[in-house]
Amino acid sequence: MTEQPVMTPAAERVLEVVEKLFYDNGIHAVGVDMIAAEAGVTKKTLYDRFGSKDAIVRLYLERRDARWREHVTAVVEQPGRFSPRRRVLLMFDALESWMAAENPRGCAFVNALAELPDPDHPARPAIASEKQWVLDYLRQLVRETGARNPRKVAASLFMLFEGAAVAASFDVVAGAVAGARDAARQLLDAAL
Amino acid sequence: MTEQPVMTPAAERVLEVVEKLFYDNGIHAVGVDMIAAEAGVTKKTLYDRFGSKDAIVRLYLERRDARWREHVTAVVEQPGRFSPRRRVLLMFDALESWMAAENPRGCAFVNALAELPDPDHPARPAIASEKQWVLDYLRQLVRETGARNPRKVAASLFMLFEGAAVAASFDVVAGAVAGARDAARQLLDAAL
């Protein structure tokens, strides 16, 4: 989450280009030569700015996480004062529009974890923190509904949430996110 | 699912060794030299038996899928004649024991999909078929309970199922699979 001070134009171009390359092709499959070529930047510049590929991977995930959180909070906390119960369900609307607009390859953080098994990889904190944030946010929203067992309910909604992303990326269930939202409503209402 | 006719001892060793290497480190991170060395086999032999790394990847996923289906059906269809409702929930017991015994790196098929974005990769059918089987099996089990809307209920349980695996691999929710089973019971009972 620690946003870098200022990015030079070339560095900014690299981070823009990398967002699509890493997500679409996977991290290992994208080499630094391809990144430099696609961004219209020399490898020298790339290494002067970032120092290593791993650092670029870290920034890729941190920036994507930041965009994702902005998207979610913009949907959930939109003006109009929705009820706490409604705000919980808006999380799933946020996921639905994110998946539709962004990409069909599932959760970038789940995918990144699959590619980076090393617990000491510099990008791991960014990966862990995204999921922790989603869970914490759900917990807060559920708590505000006054539901019984808010932690347990939030955990169930979290799994529906992540499962919906998996189901959508495998294209095995039609209307996965909408179905997850329906199930979430049922679980939530049963605890109210 | 098409199991190969007969594997020579060396080929069998390769497939045994690859199961752990690919799952633990990811597919891209494991080279054919490492596979050959770990299996105590020459690269020549490896290529004589399998022809390409992609073919080994395909067999890795097919064999893991076969083991997984055997595990699930052994738990769900264990002698003692459980009720249909109980058998649905046994799916989650199967997942729990699988995760505990096998590995903490989440679903191998979700991870493989993250690493193999090419829709034409020879291993893709194996990846898709595992998830389709889980969904179909859940549909069948739910149908046998006589629940209303069996397809919709099964889809919700499927997402809880996949989400539990993600939650467990991120280690963000304690007792993820047990929590998913509780939520599944609630959704199922509401449809009976």
Add this chain to the structure above:
DNA sequence: TGGTAAGTATACCGGTCAGTTTAGTTCGAC
């Protein structure tokens, strides 16, 4: 006016990638 940061262009490093080649060994079956 002179220094510095940001950039280009290009060649290079050692290592690893998937895959091939050549030569020789072991062993059971017909």
Add this chain to the structure above:
DNA sequence: GTCGAACTAAACTGACCGGTATACTTACCA
């Protein structure tokens, strides 16, 4: 007793990996 299948050993290919080195240009700023 010979043929073939399964295997070892080891060198090799060309491409690509992440990362570095050298030399030069541009532009702003004190």
